[in-house]
Amino acid sequence: MAIVLLIIATASFFLMRFAPGGPFDKERTLPEAIEKNLRAKYHLDRPLAVQYIIYMGGLIRGDLGPSFKYRNRSVNTIIAQSFPISLTLGIYALSLAFIVGVSAGTFAAVNKHSALDYTTMSITLLGISLPNFFLGLILLLLFCFELPLFPAAGWGRPGQMVLPILTLAAPFTAYIARLMRASMLDVLSQPYIRTARAKGLSEFQVVSRHALKNAITPIVSFMGPAAAAVLTGSIVIEKIFAIPGLGTHFVNAALNRDYTLVMGTVLLYSFLLVLFNLAVDIAYSFIDPRVRL
């Protein structure tokens, strides 16, 4: 795990340093002395190997270095300010997708071939196909401008959080519901379920106590990729609903060629994902005792 992060850090470091054009190239050339001082401040006057060691040393201490564009702020401060917002958004969206997706999938599977089942499956197919930004813009048009139920932008009050969370959660809810339905149908056809029914358990008990635990394993393993996709999706959502999260900073940094900020964000996201995948593996072994870590 540490090795993966080391490789990512090294690769992105050298990618950045070999980029054509320095961070201070502008239309207006700076006086030589100022440029020299700037370069010294960011250690750009040192040999590449020394720069690398300085950066890696900082990383080990959790210091992502200074931002190239926001002269007086470090990457750490920017992340500390904006990341909690993105994290809240992501956690709400994932939880919503998990809860709604699992319940919808289970209901659809239990009432197989009913009107409820067909309705759920059609809605989820739509949910998967709609690009996230399109759904967000449609919701914005409908519920902020045509029917002003929610504020269009900002973050903090509950009303501002509804639409972004719904938009971000929609495709994952749909995907989880479909996955859950297929997996539940599979489990419900197994002999031990027949045994459970034969000994007189109610349908609710059969599903909730016997089937659910086995049917949910594919969903748990999907949570790893889902977390990755939520991170990506939240960038778009933050742009549409003008949320001052890390995604917004990341896009601006990429547009402004603020290398350290881009790299810091990529490293943070990679670290989170590696961590999250580990957590998924651990959760897996709790649900399915046959899986050994």
Add this chain to the structure above:
Amino acid sequence: MENKPAMAGWAFVVFIGIIVLLTPVIAPYSYEEQNLEEQYQGPSLKHWMGTDSKGRDLMTRVMYGGRISLAVGLAGAAVSLIIGVTYGSIAGFKGGRTDNIMMRAVDILYGLPFIFFVILVMTVVGRSIYVLFIALGAVQWLTMARIVRGQTIMLKEREFVEAARALGASNARIIVYHLLPNLIGPIIVYATLTIPSVMLEEAFLSFLGLGVQPPASSWGSLAADGMIHITPVKTDWWLVVFPGMTLAATLFALNLLGDGLRDALET
């Protein structure tokens, strides 16, 4: 061919394909033509999808945007196909430790937020459309590599491979002339499914302003341009709805087609 949704998807993809190919001939207006007397007009008989901030016909722009969107989708899928098939067939054919290491690398790459690396590369190398082709294709090859590897492992013990080897064929020759022709089915299916995911990623990047750059435009960047014009004062909804809807419908059709092909192959 009894799969109705897949046939409908196929029909729609062909329809879009024809329109996009014939765009220079059938487009009602020219791509850049500005008409400042007709700014921000809603859909009408004259402009089916309305006009934008410079009075340009939106339908024409959506048609030209489709050329870029589809080109990126096809090129990205082609790049992912080349990398994935090469990588997967080598891993599967070699087997043993080579296979172990190669597939372990794929597992690790799977867990990474790849789109961020695409953004990192675009930041550093510059936002050119060719970089976009390669970067998106380079992201998408993992699934293809896994599938090709799995199939190669199944096939390589069969008699015809042994026969080829007995005749003195080299490893490369066996892979290219004997294994790959037998893998063509799954490869086509997953290439079809890769196109919409590449297109979606292109739209995502263009929407953020990190993908296709003006004066070129794709469905994603058209939607992003339109988003600026949705304000509390006035909502020019058509600028967002039409590019977005065209993209969504095309992705939907491609997914239906890919799923249908997969089902047909598996039965």
